[in-house]
Amino acid sequence: MEAALVIGSSAHCSCVIHSLSSSAQIVQRRVVANRLRTVRFALNGGARGNKSTNSRPSVSSAPPLTSEISQNSKKMAVESSSLWRKLLKKVLVSLSSFKLAIAELVLIAALSSIGTVIDQGGVPEFYFKAYPEDHPFLGIFSWKVILALNFDHIYTAPYFLGLLALLAASLVACTSTRQVPLVKVARRWSFMKNPAGILKMDAAETLPDASLGELGVLLSGNGYEVFSEGSCLYAFKGLAGRLAPIGVHAALLLIMGGGLVSALGGYHGSVTIPEGLDLRLGDGLNPNGILATPSPTMDLNIHVNKFYIEQYPNGQVKQFFSDLSITDAKEGELLRKTISVNNPLRIAGATIYQTDWGISTVLVRIDDSEPFNLAMAPLRKGDNKLFGTLIPEGVLNSKGISILARDLESVVVYDKKGEFVGVRRVGSQKPIEVDGVNLVVDDMIGSTGLEVKMDPAVPVVYAGFGALMFTTCISYLSHSQIWALQKGSSIIVGGKSNRAKLSFEQELTGILDSVPEHVPNSAAK
Known part of the structure; x- marks a missing residue:
């Protein structure tokens, strides 16, 4: 019986323990479920309104999770921004090399x-x-x-324009990482109250029995800007010398920008116009690049009034001239000028250069015929030009006469076999017999070779070169700084300069030597 009771009691206890264990597992499952609901609620922003009593506690636990996500996002944004700044700094340092x-x-x-x-x-x-x-x-x-x-x-070419862009980037990087900080440091001055710091400068000296005010007057008379406060003094001059390198870089960028606009936005062309004829200016122009835009100047006409050549005594060409008129369909002649090599004509953004010359036609008569023109073709180019034409066989009893010319003064005549016949001056009216016919050379018409350019960036480039020369000269100015401190009856003076340090030391020594010495009252007695 007792054994049965013991066994029964043990079984009862076992059931109780099993029941308690099952209850604990159920409670644990509910806790896990509540936590899962809390996470879902936080992620969904509370959009789903769960009416279950088990989901209500999750509302109070949602904000900490959202706050943690927000903090992590901000931290990542800050780290990303810092990474980009470091990368940009490395790029700028590399470009400023x-x-x-x-x-x-x-x-x-x-x-x-x-x-x-x-x-x-x-x-x-x-x-x-x-x-x-x-x-x-x-x-x-x-x-x-x-x-x-x-x-x-x-x-x-793309590689040349790329090099210009890279050089421009280097100039910008150098300006932002080196020149601008130097200017900021130069402008961010302060009074020095530590005598040891003043005495460590490039030029330093202690003046006994001297006045700070009189030193300031002498510095002002030597072109320094003087500032004083109590027993301290600061003076400087030549700050423009610090700013000049930035101006030099800006001028170079202006020149390169103008060159880029000129390379991609202008027009150019070479034309040959016979004497007495005209040509629409725009007909001889070709765009330089994608930035080129048409201009009303292109509708103007170039008329060649006269073309002539000036020669040396040995017959070589010395200079050639073109008498040109620029005309408009409505207003007529706008400008007339005789141009030559290195003496161009400029009008409304267009520049016309004298670059070449040629022979267009020769005016001849055969026997008693009316004068007629023969077109002259270039046979040889360069300094020793040669032009020629041929009277075809059968034309006015001609049997194939060749005419050659080196200039506008005379011609050389050959017969149909290519044998030399003679030389005649143009306009001499003296006939020459060739293959049984009489040939007279009445006139020879020259043609002028012109180069026409329309470059909208010329003023920009000129301005850039002007600024470059000016800022280069300004950059030679020394930026000199002087600090002084009154200690009792003595003055401690020190200074430095970014260039011409020997001259600065000599200047400062001369100024300090001019400071009057005050004799103490006890010494005077």
Whole structure:
């Protein structure tokens, strides 16, 4: 019986323990479920209104989770911003490298030299003839190399414009990371009250029995801006010398910007106009790039009133001139000027240069015929030009007469066999017999070779060069600073300069030597 009671009691206890364990598991499940509901509620922003009593406690636990997410987002944003600032700083430091700037300038100078010795803007056929593969220029530059590397228009090539952009970025980086901070430091001055700090400067001296006010008067008379407060004094001059490097960089950027606009936004062209004829200005122009915009100036006309050549005694061409008129359809002649090499005509943003000359036609008579024109073709270019024409066989009893000319003064006549017949001056009215006919050369009409440019960036480039020269001169000014401190009857003076330090020390010594000495009353007695 007792054993049965013990067994029964044990079984009862076991059931109680099992029941308590099951209850604990149920409570634990409910706690986990409540926590899950809290998380869902926080993530959904409380949008779902759970009416269960088990979900209500989750409302109070939602804000801490949202706050933690917000804090983490802010922290990530701050870290990202800091990372970008560090990256930008590294890029600016790299771009402001002096070695990089020198390398950029050397490359730009080298490419500019190539563009100077190789003709720019020609058609491919010109390079085929001028730079053949079997005789490359300087042993390197054949037409294949020139066209492949864009050396025929090097100043508008992507790599040249990219170098200019990189140099501009280097100038901006150098200005922002070096020059601007130097100016800020120069302007952020303060009085010095520590004698040891003043005495450590480049030039320093202690003046016994001297007055701070009299030192200030002497400094002001030497061009210094003087500030004083109590027993302290500060003076400076030449702050413009600190600002000048920024101006130099700005001028260079202005020049490069103008060059870019000129390369992509202007017009250029070469035209040949016979004497007595005109040409619409815009008909001879080609756009330089995508920024080129038409101008009303293009509707003006160029009329060649006269073309003539000035020669040396040996017959070589010395100078050639074109008497030009610029006309408008409504207002007539706007400007008339005789131009020559290095003496262009300028009007309304267009510049017309004298660059070349030629022979357009020759006016001849055969026997008693009426005068007629023969077009002259260029046979040889360069300094020793040669032009020629042919009277075809059968024209006015001609049997094939050749006429050659080197200038506008005379012609050389050959018969149908190519044998020399004689020379006649133009307008001499003296006939020459060739193959049984009499030939008279009445006149020869020249043609002028003009180069026309419309460059909207010329004023910008000129302004940039002017600013560059001015700021370069200003940059040689020394920025000098002087501090002084009155200690009893003595003055402690020190100063420094960013350049010409020896001259600054000599100037400061001269000023200090001029400060009058005050004899104490006890010494006077």
